[in-house]
Amino acid sequence: MKKTIKQSISPDTILSDLILDNPQLLLMMEHFGLNIVVHKDTIRQICEQNQISIQLFILILQLYLYGEVFEKQQLTKNDLLPLVNFLKNSHFYFRNEKFPEIEQHINKIVLNNNTPPIKLLKQFYKEYLVEVEKHLTYEEKYVFPYIQRWIDNNKESNDSFSINQYKKRHTDIEYKILEMKNLLIKHIELEKDMVGRRKLLVSLSEVEHDLYLHSYVEDNILIPLIINLENR
């Protein structure tokens, strides 16, 4: 895999060139709900076809390329809908793809290694899933509908929810994934299925990274944007 080279990204950059060099962008495309087959289209063309602002798209693109964004953001209310869809799609990816995939890897390792630590790791993961489910459900039940009210211009001035409640509540959900990686790399000895362990570690790392990006979008892009709107 090629290393990401910091290249200047402009609205006229051809997206397929970036995706070829940076496969992590495939997931970003999926979260945006975009078709992977982008022909020779530029970022500008893709954004126009899909009603996503160029600012938002480049912002998230930079996040997926560099792990953080530095520029001052100039997002508007129109960015809320693609942002919420992005977050909803990533919830779907965690729930329906990554979490079950990790579970399958663990189950297979447990089948091959009947030792207490690995059996406990399975239980640890189950407990984690309950915790993370609470986190996702909270967002779906309170945060996303609140943003939808902004999008639909339906927000009452005495809305019982405010983004500050969410800001305070927003907790780190990738930490336990890192704990599992630490346990698997440093402490839990396996007798068999080293390939299974490697696959599990790769899946854990992938989900850890996307959870990080997910939280980054929420904390550093969505919340500031809403606070800005609330203060107007």
Next chain:
Amino acid sequence: MRKEVKISIAIVEPSDIIFEGLQLFLNKTNKQIQVSRFENICTLLEIVENEPFHILILNPYFAQAEKNQFHRLQQKCSNSHFVAIVYQYYPKEIIRLFDDKISITDDFATFSSFIHKLVDSIANIHEGSTAESLSEREKEVLIHIASGLSNKEIADKLCISIHTVISHRKKITEKTGIKSRSGLTIYAISNKLISIEHSFYR
């Protein structure tokens, strides 16, 4: 090749004889050590933020007479190893505020082996090694965590303050990369510190 980490030690000891003796012994251990002396906890607190020490050797008098200052020091130096230099009787609960103790009656061999072990374990932490680098007290706290006790219960059991328990937990997390009780329990079982039957997973 292993890189020698230069270990910094702060000594808070009013007696010149004891301090000079300590320094002489430390020099004789042939470890890369840098020693600084402080009159009291206050003067140490002033600089400790900018200049953290690996090891703090204190006369337990300070833990007894300047309780609040001592707590602040523990808070600020949660990564440092606290060693009591004991030459008169102190109640157990005072000594337990420290990670380790050395006694004025220790001969050089005992002292030297203690310092060697301590310096090596600190060097290990800096290299990211784990299991062996937990101190005996940290292992004790870990076992209680894994058996399902709360911070308060651990504090009562070991006759230490909740704050000290929390500071041990912080150190354990730094050394192992694991914070949650479930994760620490798996760590303890993997490293054979506790059996599954005695853990809260039983």
